[in-house]
Amino acid sequence: MTVPIVVxxxxxxxxxxxxxxxxxxxxxxxxxxxxxxxxxxxxSDAGTLAGIGEIGIExxxxxxxxxxxxxxxxxxxxxxxxxxxxxxxxxxxxxxxIGTTGLDPDQLAELRRLAPQTxxxxxPNMSVGVNVLLKLVESAAATLNEGFDPEIVExxxxxxxxxxxxxxxxxxxxxxxxxxxxFDETAVLAREGMVGARTDQEIGIMTLRGGDVVGDHTVIFAxxxxxxxxxxxxxxxxxxARGAVRAGIWLGKRDRGLYSMADVLGL
Numbered sequence: 001m002t003v004p005i006v007v008x009x010x011x012x013x014x015x016x017x018x019x020x021x022x023x024x025x026x027x028x029x030x031x032x033x034x035x036x037x038x039x040x041x042x043x044s045d046a047g048t049l050a051g052i053g054e055i056g057i058e059x060x061x062x063x064x065x066x067x068x069x070x071x072x073x074x075x076x077x078x079x080x081x082x083x084x085x086x087x088x089x090x091x092x093x094x095x096x097x098i099g100t101t102g103l104d105p106d107q108l109a110e111l112r113r114l115a116p117q118t119x120x121x122x123x124p125n126m127s128v129g130v131n132v133l134l135k136l137v138e139s140a141a142a143t144l145n146e147g148f149d150p151e152i153v154e155x156x157x158x159x160x161x162x163x164x165x166x167x168x169x170x171x172x173x174x175x176x177x178x179x180x181x182x183f184d185e186t187a188v189l190a191r192e193g194m195v196g197a198r199t200d201q202e203i204g205i206m207t208l209r210g211g212d213v214v215g216d217h218t219v220i221f222a223x224x225x226x227x228x229x230x231x232x233x234x235x236x237x238x239x240x241a242r243g244a245v246r247a248g249i250w251l252g253k254r255d256r257g258l259y260s261m262a263d264v265l266g267l
Contacts, residue, residue, distance in 0.1 A: 124166025
């Protein structure tokens with residue numbers, strides 16, 4: 001049985017990549033494609049938009065009209081739109097996987113409150129490789145807690161609007177979890193001027209922006225006389241889209257609850 005997928009943000013780069021993969025995957029079928037009201041893509045054929053030719057599914061702007069209990073939405077939009085879609089999904093009992101980043105604390109709280117009413121995967125990065133990296137970083141942080149300073153460097157394309165990236169923050173929280181620190185108290189997201197010597201508890205996250213970089217993340221554990229670096233580089237968005245489709249297939253078979261990509265991958 002195929003999982004009916006709704007692509008939210010169908011005109012975006014991630015949305016187009018997901019549409020292609022959903023169309024080609026025998027375990028999924030494209031149920032609907034959604035964009036924001038007023039978007040120039042509304043009314044276009046979703047397949048033409050994704051570069052695979054006409055598939056007979058027109059991009060719409062009303063998720064509520066297509067959110068059915070058996071559907072799973074794959075949402076890579078903006079925080080306000082993702083939460084609006086989640087509210088509808090919770091009301092209709094539809095599944096939704098959200099890869100949107102940049103949610104503020106109030107938005108995250110609403111997501112966690114609504115998620116148990118339906119089936120939700122929420123992940124700042126749905127790449128399989130990144131989620132394996134998160135597991136490795138947590139394990140390394142537990143072992144390297146004494147004598148090694150954790151620093152995270154991330155780089156994305158010049159048009160990314162949130163900083164640090166959701167993935168970098170997730171890596172910081174993985175370091176904190178493995179080393180028994182409170183991330184909110186120890187995270188240092190920028191350094192400038194006479195900031196003084198680095199403390200033992202700091203988890204540094206530095207942000208770079210430029211060009212068309214899809215996403216590079218490096219976690220550095222710097223010790224005395226040695227350094228360990230764990231790096232993931234995304235060369236295109238298909239790695240994120242493949243993980244999203246995998247999450248959608250997995251979510252189609254689950255009961256209500258809030259899940260992560262670690263759940264999807266069994267990590």
